[in-house]
Amino acid sequence: MLNGILRKWNVRxxxxxxxxxxxxxxxxxxVAQSLIGWSGHQVDYHAIGRPPGHxxxxxxxxAGNDVLAQTVLGARGSVFVGLVSAVLATVLAAAVGVxxxxxxxxxxxxxxxxxxxFLTLPSFALTLIVAGYVQGAPWLMIALIIAxxxxxxxxxxxxxxxxxxxxxxxxxxxxxxxxxxxxxVFFEVMPHLTGIISAMFLRAMVAGIFAEAGLAxxxxxxxxxxxxxxxxxxxxxQSAILNGQWWWFVPPGxxxxxxxxxxxxxxxxxxxxxxxxxSAAGRRLVKKFHAARAAGRRAAGPxxxxxxxxxx
Amino acid sequence: xxxxxxxxxxxxxxxxxxxxxxxxVSKHFxxxxxxxxxxxVRAVENAGIALHRGRIVALVGExxxxxxxxxxxxxxxxxxxxxxxxxxxxxxxxxGIARRDYFRKVQLIFQDPFGSxxxxxxVRYTLGRALKLHGHARSRREVEDGVIDLLRRVNLTPxxxxxxxxxxxxxxxQRQRVVIARALAVRPEVLxxxxxxxxxxxSIRLDVLNLLAxxxxxxxxxxxxxxxxxxxxRYLCDEIxxxxxxxxVEGGPKEAVIQSPKHPYTRLLLDSSPDPGRxxxxxSASEGLFTATGELxxxxxxxxxxxxxxxxxxxxxxxxECRESFPERTEFPDGQWVHCWLHQKGRxxxxxxxxxxxxxxxxxx
Numbered sequence: 001m002l003n004g005i006l007r008k009w010n011v012r013x014x015x016x017x018x019x020x021x022x023x024x025x026x027x028x029x030x031v032a033q034s035l036i037g038w039s040g041h042q043v044d045y046h047a048i049g050r051p052p053g054h055x056x057x058x059x060x061x062x063a064g065n066d067v068l069a070q071t072v073l074g075a076r077g078s079v080f081v082g083l084v085s086a087v088l089a090t091v092l093a094a095a096v097g098v099x100x101x102x103x104x105x106x107x108x109x110x111x112x113x114x115x116x117x118f119l120t121l122p123s124f125a126l127t128l129i130v131a132g133y134v135q136g137a138p139w140l141m142i143a144l145i146i147a148x149x150x151x152x153x154x155x156x157x158x159x160x161x162x163x164x165x166x167x168x169x170x171x172x173x174x175x176x177x178x179x180x181x182x183x184x185v186f187f188e189v190m191p192h193l194t195g196i197i198s199a200m201f202l203r204a205m206v207a208g209i210f211a212e213a214g215l216a217x218x219x220x221x222x223x224x225x226x227x228x229x230x231x232x233x234x235x236x237x238q239s240a241i242l243n244g245q246w247w248w249f250v251p252p253g254x255x256x257x258x259x260x261x262x263x264x265x266x267x268x269x270x271x272x273x274x275x276x277x278x279s280a281a282g283r284r285l286v287k288k289f290h291a292a293r294a295a296g297r298r299a300a301g302p303x304x305x306x307x308x309x310x311x312x
Numbered sequence: 313x314x315x316x317x318x319x320x321x322x323x324x325x326x327x328x329x330x331x332x333x334x335x336x337v338s339k340h341f342x343x344x345x346x347x348x349x350x351x352x353v354r355a356v357e358n359a360g361i362a363l364h365r366g367r368i369v370a371l372v373g374e375x376x377x378x379x380x381x382x383x384x385x386x387x388x389x390x391x392x393x394x395x396x397x398x399x400x401x402x403x404x405x406x407x408g409i410a411r412r413d414y415f416r417k418v419q420l421i422f423q424d425p426f427g428s429x430x431x432x433x434x435v436r437y438t439l440g441r442a443l444k445l446h447g448h449a450r451s452r453r454e455v456e457d458g459v460i461d462l463l464r465r466v467n468l469t470p471x472x473x474x475x476x477x478x479x480x481x482x483x484x485x486q487r488q489r490v491v492i493a494r495a496l497a498v499r500p501e502v503l504x505x506x507x508x509x510x511x512x513x514x515s516i517r518l519d520v521l522n523l524l525a526x527x528x529x530x531x532x533x534x535x536x537x538x539x540x541x542x543x544x545x546r547y548l549c550d551e552i553x554x555x556x557x558x559x560x561v562e563g564g565p566k567e568a569v570i571q572s573p574k575h576p577y578t579r580l581l582l583d584s585s586p587d588p589g590r591x592x593x594x595x596s597a598s599e600g601l602f603t604a605t606g607e608l609x610x611x612x613x614x615x616x617x618x619x620x621x622x623x624x625x626x627x628x629x630x631x632x633e634c635r636e637s638f639p640e641r642t643e644f645p646d647g648q649w650v651h652c653w654l655h656q657k658g659r660x661x662x663x664x665x666x667x668x669x670x671x672x673x674x675x676x677x
Contacts, residue, residue, distance in 0.1 A: 169427035173491070176387060177442045177498060178415040311430045 011269030017262035018202070021255075024072055025079035031072050038066035041226075052247050059247040062238045070226055071251045077227025078207055078209045078256070081143045085208035088147035090201045093154030098193070100155070101162030102185055112159065117154045123149035131220045139212075145234060146211045147204075154200045161196060165189045198218075199270045202263045213256055228252035329401060330362035331534045332386060332418060332502045337395035343615070351615045355381040357558045358395070363502055363534040368524070370545035370566070371538045372581065373555035376611050379538045380423075382555070383506045386536065387420035416446055419495035423507040425487035435459070435490055436475045442497035455658040462493040466523060480613050485516035492523065502534045503527070521535065521548050522546045524543055546570055554578050556620040557612050562628070564648030574642070574650035576627050579663060621653065629662055 006012065024031065033039055043064040052059040058067040100111035125205070130145050131137065137145075165171060171188050181186070209228070216229025217236065235241075235249035340486050341358040356378040363369055363386075371379050384390050386397060388404065388411065397404040399417060422428035429438060439459040443449040454473070463471035466489040474648040479487055488508060496501055505524065509517040525548055527533045545552055546566055553563035554577065562575040573579045612618050618625050624634040633639070633653045642655040654660050 089378055168431040169422050169424055172389065173420075173428040173494070174430070176389065176415055176440075177494060178412045178419050178445045179441060180445075183441075187433075188430055191430075222621070 008269035008272060010265040014202075014262040014265030014269070014294055017258060018205075018266075021075060021079050021259055021262075022083075024075040024149075025083075026076075028073050028076040032066075032069040037299060038069040041065065042069075051245075058251055059245075061234065061240075061245070061248050063234075067231075067247055067251060070231055071228070071255060073226045074228045074231050074252055075255065077225045078212055078229065079259075081139050081146065081212040081227070082205040082208035082259075084140065084143035085146040085150060085211070086201050086205035088144065088205045089150035089208070090154065090197060092147065092151035093158055093200065096151070097155035097158030098162045098185060098190065101159040102166050102181075102189065104163070104166075108159075112156075115155045115159075118152040119150070119156065121149065124211065124214065127215065128218065128220060131215050139227075142212060142215065143208065146208050146215075150204050150211075152205060154204065157196065157200070158193060162189055165192055167250060193269055199267050202266050206260050206263045209256060209259060213252075228256055314582075322641070328364055330364050330398075331400060332363045334359060334382065334386060334392075335362045335395055336360060337382070337385055337397065339378075339385055340393045353615045354617060355558055355614055356385065356392075359555070359558075360395075361386070361536070361553060361560070363485055363536055365501070365534050366532040366552065368528050368535040368537050368549040370549035370552045371536060371555055372540065372542050372545050372552055374540055374581075374611055376557075376614065377555045378558040378614070379555055380506050380539075382544050383504045383536065383538050386502075387418060387504050387573055388414055389420070412445075416498055418502040418504065419498055419500040420504045421488075421491055421495055421508045422510050425484055425491050426479075426511070426523050429487055431479050434476050435463075435482075438490065439463075439494055439497050442494045446498050448497065448499065458497070462497055463490075465496060466490070466493045467519070469494070482509055483516075484512050485520060488512060488520055488524070491537055492520075492527075497526070497670060500533070502536070504536045504538075506538050507540070508618060510539070512543070517544070542570070544582050546553075547588060554581065557617055558614055559622055559651070561621075561623065561652070562648070562650040564644070565646060568644070568646050568648040572648075574644070574648060574655065574660070574663065575623075575652045576629055576654070576663065577623050580626070582665040585596040621651070629659065631657065631659075633657070634651060 006015075012222075029039070048062060049134045050056060050059060050060045056066050056068070058071065060066055062072070096111055096115060098117075100108045109200040127145055127149050131142060134141055166189065171184060174188050175184060212227060213229030213232060217233045219233060229252075231252040232249050235245065238245075238248075240246075294299055337356060337359050340353070341353040341355055343351050343353055356650055359378075359382055361371070361382065362368065371382060381390065385392050388397070399409060399414065402409065404414060418636055436456070439462055440449070440455040443455055443458045443462075449455040459473040461477060463474050468474045468486060468489050474482070474486070474490075477536070479490070482490065486510075492503075492508075496597065502551050503524075505664060508524070509520050521544060524535060524537065528535055537545065537549055542552075549566050551564065552566045552569040554561050554569070554575065556577045562569060562573065562578050569578060570582065612622055612625065618635075618637050621627070621630075621634045621638055624630040630651055633656075639651045639653045639656055641649050641650045641651055654662060
């Protein structure tokens with residue numbers, strides 16, 4: 001199944017974008033310093049609020065920071081928060097959802113109620129309030145807060161999938177061979193959930209990046225680190241839109257949008273695997289079949305007319 | 313194998329103590345219907361089955377008659393609502409025998425070989441787990457040898473070729489052999505086959521049946537063979553029990569049941585199974601028994617079963633007693649038994665094979 005997914009072009013592009021984002025996030029400071037020549041925090045007093053060009057590929061902001069360097073540095077703030085919150089949210093979702101579906105009974109009812117409470121909470125508003133309390137929190141704290149409000153949807157999805165897998169013959173059969181519960185969960189049920197979990201993870205990562213950007217935009221979050229969110233927030237507070245300084249907020253915005261697109265691409269690919277009718281290859285095949293049939297009819301048409309003409 | 317094959321005792325079922333036994337077992341499921349009311353589905357009522365070493369008992373009945381529920385109760389997948397399961401005479405209630413120990417003795421083979429193997433595991437893993445779980449193999453080497461031995465026993469040869477196959481690379485018959493091998497890996501005394509051949513190609517059904525017969529003869533396993541196909545039951549089994557709408561209606565040595573069915577339902581089953589030995593003319597005469605009730609020829613709803621004998625709406629011989637209460641067991645000297653009022657009321661002659669259709673119409677009440 002995994003091989004099939006990796007062969008899809010949209011999955012490849014999507015995962016490629018993720019890989020690039022991670023790479024930039026890890027190597028950010030080095031890239032900024034040695035490839036761009038500006039550290040991001042460095043101020044160029046000769047170029048304040050300059051448009052792209054003149055030694056600054058993406059221009060500078062009103063503080064004289066290089067926008068490209070900031071975007072590269074900001075990847076770390078955004079992607080790390082997204083990554084950590086996604087790991088936490090996915091682990092939480094699996095830890096709550098899978099046992100709940102597998103064990104069933106009262107435990108399931110309690111956990112489902114618990115999940116539903118979290119699901120109905122206005123998560124962003126609460127994230128905002130909680131993050132506001134821990135003003136100036138480090139990015140790890142922000143990631144944690146985002147994750148806490150991110151997991152319930154995934155937990156419900158995994159629970160229902162587990163519920164279905166638990167009742168399948170192969171799980172029942174292994175249970176009746178005497179397989180232990182732990183191994184039933186991890187070796188019989190979980191392998192069937194990897195596709196869902198990986199899609200969930202990517203989605204949670206982008207949601208985390210969005211949430212971080214939203215928090216930063218509203219002025220909540222760590223003040224000392226640069227992220228795409230803080231860049232947009234700064235651009236907003238310095239009224240970059242009014243001044244026509246598009247180069248300040250477009251690059252970070254575009255980065256967030258591109259990562260969002262990458263998840264969409266990967267998820268489309270996974271959808272095609274789980275629902276073969278959506279497969280682009282399948283569609284192409286159907287089109288080819290119809291074309292061949294039409295061509296066949298066209299070829300047969302004149303011949304038939306000819307024979308008919310001859311017979312009269 | 314730990315114990316050497318012992319010649320299977322083929323006497324009547326009472327001569328030896330059964331390995332696994334269901335005594336007066338009932339299973340009721342509570343379901344919620346569309347109106348939100350609770351209804352009780354009486355899937356199995358007061359069923360008794362005994363499985364003996366080296367013998368195959370067939371449980372025959374149409375779809376929905378509760379055969380699978382019986383198998384799953386015997387396999388401890390469901391706990392019975394009433395009655396008890398006894399393994400070697402010891403009751404298996406909650407806490408009586410630990411699950412793992414029970415599964416070591418009793419194994420269930422599922423109907424669908426496509427669903428009962430995890431599609432993500434190789435044959436080596438599936439069989440190896442069963443061996444390891446019950447301490448029959450520890451090291452890698454032992455597991456591999458054990459798996460190869462199992463594959464050979466279910467006639468998947470050469471076994472090395474099947475070790476690293478995924479289920480989707482195997483045919484239905486091969487998969488069912490792997491499923492049987494997994495059950496054997498535990499070294500059970502009892503195998504419960506829940507329609508083990510119904511999902512297989514006709515051409516390989518006989519192979520699997522012969523494999524089951526070999527396990528009985530060479531290894532002395534006790535087998536329950538559930539089927540709706542009375543012909544395969546006749547081919548394979550020593551004893552046939554007939555089930556209708558959750559009740560066991562007739563049972564006994566297979567030739568007795570097939571040659572002289574004592575219950576009208578068994579007659580219906582036998583008449584409706586194709587028999588090349590029976591001429592078309594004779595067939596139509598005996599089918600005459602059921603033509604008049606043809607429009608009622610549907611199994612009853614287990615949530616709202618008919619009173620008394622549940623077969624009475626379809627039975628051409630139904631009397632008032634049949635509608636009121638379920639008949640006592642009538643036993644015959646050859647070990648056959650039946651629950652039918654005809655035998656209690658001295659009207660058994662009506663069931664004589666292939667009576668002229670004319671006389672039947674006259675005697676029908």
